[in-house]
Amino acid sequence: MAEEKPAVAFILGGPGSGKGTQCQKLVNQYGLVHLSAGDLLREERASGSKDAELIESIIREGKIVPSEITVKLLKNAMEKNGWAKSKFLIDGFPRSQDNLDGWNQMMGHLINFKFVLFLDCSEDIMTQRIMKRAESSGRSDDNIESLKKRFRTYIESTKPIIDFYAKQNKVITVNAEKSIDEVFEKIRPHFTDF
Template sequence: MIGRLSGIVSQKAPSLRYRLSLMMKPQVVFVLGGPGAGKGTQCSRIVEHYDYTHLSAGDLLREEQAREGSEYGKLIAGCIKEGSIVPVHITIKLLWKAMEETMKKDERKFHFLIDGFPRNEDNLQGWNSTMDEKALVKFVLFFDCNREVCIERCLERGKSSGRTDDNRDSLEKRIKTYLKSTRPIIELYEKLGKVHSVDASLGVEEVFTKVKAIFDKEG
């Protein structure tokens, strides 16, 4: 699978024109990890300390699902219930809309954490075909956490989150999807030297200390 994926990531020559054009593009960090790895918690910390805007693909999809009159609401609800991945064109449409709205409010806000995307090969292909000329992916921030820790965290979160997918049945499906579909994306970026991994099984403060070291270096 990695062999097929390797041709999907664009590797452009850094011409002067290209480098100058980056100043006009949103700068993106993909934030990936299994359910319960702490992506949302750490993204909130990053936003507090660095000039980034946090966009959660899952939150945007849940908001769209709940939006009255949404043409995608039922489809998104079904995907969430089954732990499957929402069609890429819907997710990218919501992400780009959120980025545009942020930059229209403040043109200096062009650094984004995109949490929970891309989740599979189709996501990555869709991003590159739609967004390659619009945004620059700086690196992937990978929160590595074992299965049981992830499940226990989500079950605890489910006591107050109100999320329909914070239950063991949905979690097992989501983790299976993550291992089958998302891990190969992370492995691809690792081969390209564009992944920063963090042991997410540690405590919140310990994890953020490691995250800060990454952002202090990468910006």
């Protein structure tokens, strides 16, 4: 019988580790659905919803939006994409214990969690990439002050979530410092029968 619950992988790593870039390559190759929690929050901010100002201030400060908001956006986006028929790459989430608890409560029983893909990259390299992207991205958090705060939040709140999954042998770690294509070659085999 067909698996009715959608497969989900979380794609985690620091700011600029290449989450969005590698997800796009997985979409092109395997037709998976890529949902970036950051992109969904930026869309919600742009829509002028009641949460727009809160989201903007949190993003600029490199902090983490409460899970009630983010999980709802993810769930809506999954439903729009044809729930059970799809396989989802959830990029940049869960970033904290609050995110993980909110997700487990609302989504845990509805999905088939596969693994965390962890893009491991030094802060120096991530800084170089983000500051280069800052020249053209227009992202309000692509500046050195916000970036430092994003790194701190990543170490304090997100890394413990990766460690939590690692203890359960649910993390695939890839060295994300190589070229885009070299990183993808390491990632690809894990998604052939995802």
